[in-house]
Amino acid sequence: MMHVRRPVLEVQGLSVTFPGEAAGGFRKRAAPFKALDGIDLTLTNGEALGLIGESGSGKTTLGKAIVGLVPTSAGTITLEAGGGGADRRGRARKVQMVFQDPYASLHPRQTIGQTLAEPLRIHKAVPVDAIEHKVAQLLERVGLMPHHALRYPQHFSGGQRQRIAIARAIAIEPSMIIADEPVSALDVSVQAQILNLLDDLRRERNMAMLFISHDLSVVRHLCQRIAVMYLGRIVEVAPANVLTRRPAHPYTAALLSAVPRVHAGNASVRKPIVLAGDIPSHAAIPSGCPFHTRCWLYDKKGKPAQCRNARPPLAQHDDGRQSACFFPKEVASA
Amino acid sequence: MRLLEVNDLTVTLNVGERSATIVDRLSLTLDRGRCLGLVGESGSGKSTAAMAVIGLLGHGSLSARGSVRFQGAELVNAHAKTLRALQGREIAMIFQDPMSALNPVQCIGDQIVECVRAHETLSKNKAQALALEALKRVGMPDPPAMMRRYPHQLSGGQRQRVMIAMAIVFKPKLLIADEPTTALDLTIQAQILALLKQLSRDLDMAVLLITHDLGVISDMADDIVVLYAGRPVERGRTADVLDHPGHPYTRGLLAAHPSIDDTTERLTPIAGMPPPLWDRPPGCAFAPRCNHVQPTCTQRVPDPVALDTPDHLATCILAGNTETMAAVR
Known part of the structure; x- marks a missing residue:
């Protein structure tokens, strides 16, 4: 089935x-800091966008800002027109969130x-x-049984809680889901079950999904x-297969090379970039890039002054990707 | 003589009348300069096995049977004095969360010095010199300044380096690393893994690496033992186990593991979940989740069978039987 991309x-x-x-000391505060700085991002229906970054990169803050859980200081967030107003409730109608820790995100004393x-x-x-009927349907859709509705979170395993x-x-059929590290607390064998479930739901409901994770392989x-x-x-945005094969930002390249690979054979071919x-x-974001x-x-190119003095913009390249580096072509050739 | 030889190590948890087997007949060997990976999911008994190896089960509700020989000396139920002489000196351990292993109100230098002097009667100056040397060895920037810092002033990666420094002060022959990089970011994980490799080489130190991450194991370990519900289901050289897995659980884990280089979109999960500690199924513990289950699987626990090489063992009735294996594949 083809859908119009909007x-x-x-x-x-x-x-x-x-x-x-x-x-x-009392009342003394360190200078305010920018957790997010000039983020541009679009997401179309039915599309899954992976947001990758290490601790402190702002990926969770971005997710929270979109659902309205943190106040923004500049810029705009536009959710597609449709049901619901512009207030928190209207926004919740369109975008829903799945959190990392299924032990903390369910009310322990509610069935x-x-x-x-x-x-x-x-x-x-x-x-x-x-x-009641809808709840039973939802439970069946995520692979549980209707009679589970009477139980409490404590009766379920981590994977079941995430379900x-x-x-x-998905209960109120939002047009978008933000999943913040939804599988990082789960074991590998169960993790795959949840990832496949999210993928199925995105396809059948044509939902957009923002998938926040530190795990490049999962994304x-x-x-x-x-x-x-x-x-x-954001330092780079690209189609998944392009980004993982030919990164156009040195940070992406370093992340990719740091992913531990299961088969020793191809790991030995690559020389890992250890940052x-x-x-x-x-509080002390470096100048320039x-x-x-x-x-x-930067080291390899003999520390060009440009990198220290100017902040590279997130520039559009001819192959549909964007990267914020002055030397995107030299990343892949390295 | 092997550095470490574990034979049929079994750890049981006794609570009142009930008892559960946490580690069930684990056997492994490890030599100096080598890295052995103990892989398993939550509750597979990998951390408990490590605690039994270093003699830290204590006198509580956990008890060990079987044999753990370190340089020929038996450690299971050994005298506390014997264990004390080895712990921290010959066998050291690092944990997943360095923040909870460090004292938040004591500076790094004092903590390492205290640890050094707990093991050996040394002057404060000498102990400080050892601490500095250890911090240098783990690649800490500006070690003298680091000695005066407190844990909260360090990053996660630096804290793990401090833990490693503390562990290698006496140049142990065996380092047990329990999920040492699980709490760290990818680029920092790469730094710490490189450091562990380098230390293992420089100090000719054996590393018993406990992890759930198949990628980390593949990168680090020479040999692997795969644990499921407390039992070793497969062991062998890393390449043999990962390239020709003989146990359906190992194969399932590999299929469920997302790979960065793989272009297939669909992962193959293992149905169901690991059995609860108190209610392990009879026979093969993996049988209820196994696609190739046979009637005999639920009747008795299979014995280890040698596969392609004599060192590559899998505890599955299908393993070793080339015809059925081919059918399964």
Whole structure:
């Protein structure tokens, strides 16, 4: 079945600034820092976009900003027109979230039935007398049994809880789902079950999915496009197979080479790029290109002043990808 | 003489009248300079097995049987004094979460010095020199300044380096690393794994690496033992096990593992979930999730069978039988 591609989400110039942490002494605060800085992003219906980054890269903050869980300081977030107003409730109607820890995201003293009925009731998604039937349908759709509605979260394993969280997210049929590290707390054998479930739901409902993860391999399997974040900025966006084969940003290249590969055979062919040092703190984001302090290409090119002085924009390349590096061509040839 | 030889190690948890087997007849060998990977999912008994090897099960509800020989000396139910002489000196251990293993209100230098002097009567100066040397060896930037820092001032990667420094002060012959990079970012994980390899080479140190990550194992380990529900289901050289897995569970794990280089979109999950600790099925513990289950599978626990090489063993009734194996594949 062919669908017309229409944008479900448009983010333009989005910035999120957090107040600085308490810095010793009363009322003293460190300078505010930018968790997100000028993010542009579009997502069309039925598309899965993977958001990759290490701790502190801002990937979770971006997800939260889109659902309205953190205040933004600049830029716009446009969700597709349609049912629901512009307020929090209207937004929740269009975009729902699945969180990382299924042990913390379900109410321990509500039965699964109550948990799933809540969004249906609040958003008046189905008539009151049809709620029970809808809950049973949802449970079956995510691979559980209707009678599970009477049980509490404690009766379920991590994988089953994540299924319940997914059922809750799709209950009111949002046009978009944000899944923030939904499988990183799960074992490999169960992880694949949940990934396939998310993929099936995206296809059959033609939902957009923003899949936030630190695991490139998982994202590679699930998403059509991948965006890579570093220190609150997007440094590269490209179709998944292009980005993983021919990265156009040195950070992406380093991430790819750091992925531990299962078969020793092809790992030995590649020479891993081991980045020096830690990710800089948000309080001291390096000048120019924020990645230059750890960049292997910067070192290889004899530390060009350009990288220290100017911030490379997220530029469009002819093959449909975007990257924020002055020397994108030299990344792949390295 | 092998550095480490574990034979039929069994650890049981006894609570009141009930008892559960956490580790069931684990056998492995490890020599100096080599890395052995213990792979398994949550609850497979991999961490408990490591605790039994280093003699840290204590006198609580966990008890060990079987044999753990370190340089020929038996460690199972050994005298506390014997264990104490080895722990931290000959056998050291690092854990997943360095933050909870470090004292938040003591500076790094004092912590390492305290640890050094707990094992050997040394002057403070000498202990400090050892601590500095260890910090240098693990690649800490500016070691003298690091000595005065507190754990909260360090990044996750630096904290793990401190843990490793503390572990290698006495140049142990065996390092047990329990999920050492699970809490770290990808680029930092690469740094720590490179460091562990280098230390293993420089100090001729054996590494017992415990992880759930097949990628990390593939990168690090010379040999692998795969655990499922407390039982070793497959062991052998890393390349043999990963390229020609003989047990349906190992094959299932590999199929479920997303690979960055693989272009197929669909993963093949293993149906169901691991059995609960108190309710392990009779026979092969993997039988309820296995696609190739036979009537005999649920009747008795299969014995290990040699596959392509004598060192590559799988505990499956189908393993070794080339005809059925071919059918299964």
